[in-house]
Amino acid sequence: MNFLYKLERKFGKYAISNLSLYLILCYGCGYLMRLINPAFLNYLTLDAYRILHGQIWRIVTWILVPPDSLDFFTLIMLYFYYSIGTSLERTWGTFMYNVYMFLGMLFTVLGSFVAMGISYCFAGDLMSYGGIPVVICSQDYFSLVSMHFSTYYINMSIFLAFAATFPNVQVLLMFIIPIKVKWLGIVYAVFLLYEFINTWMIGKVAILASLLNFVVFFLLTRSGLGMRISPRQVKRRHDFQKEVKKAKPMSVARHKCAICGRTSDEFPELEFRFCSKCNGNYEYCQEHLFTHTHVK
DSSP, X not given: OHHHHHHHHHHGGGOOTTHHHHHHXXXXXXXXXXHHOGGGGGGTSOOHHHHHTTOTTHHHHGGGOOOSOOSHHHHXXXXXXXXXXXXXXXXXXXXXXXXXXXXXXXXXXXXXXXXXXXXXXXXXGOSEETTEEOOTTSHHHHHHHHTTOSSHHHHXXXXXXXXXXXXXXXXXXXXXXXXXXXXXXXXXXXXXXXXXXXXXXXXHHHHHHHHHHHHHHHHHTTTTTTOOOOHHHXXXXXXXXXXXXXXXXXXXXOOBOTTTOOBTTTOTTSOEEEXXXXXXXXXXXXXXXXXXOOOO
């Protein structure tokens, strides 16, 4: 965590707010491209073979490729992922959420190159896909491989992170059945394990690469991602922020967050408070007041 905090002090001001919203907007652009010219999306996928042959824009443009279908349930699912992503950003802080998301994207890109390397090294074991013969190491073959590397598993990693952070939050399954998020997280994990066991080698690489950010971030931030936040704590934080907005400032003293280093001079819209559980006069901004490790 100290390493991430140092990065946040240096680069926190460059963090992208509402990153989940931008991801949804990328999907919107992808759906618009599909409506105008569906074949054009084939030039945007994460295809490691074509990247090495000069189409370097694919390193970024694969984020624009949306889910296959656009119907009512897809819209509901996108709104759900936007909601939980926004909740994670408010709880962890903008910078930490950016790190989590971009780690997932980075590992997915690296995974696509690993899959290409596996295809070259173990071509004899990959002679068919779903019982359909394919020509190993051909352009069509790598187009087939690129289909596995998308934002699908990254979205699932967002939900797993939400379930780990807010295990006792209730949602309405099928808009009717109240269920705690931790049980849905367990179902997701079992589903991913089943899919991992039954898919081919390239699919296994895609699943591992896209979910590696959850494992890495969990290990690095045991007091952040691993911290279970109850609904009562969430409500207490919202009540605190509401009272802070109502309160009038008594002075124009300069405040500085002990975690990210942001000050009230640079960010006048932020609120700063001292932590009563830390030994010493440690002051934190509103994003880190409830998520920092107490100094003992």
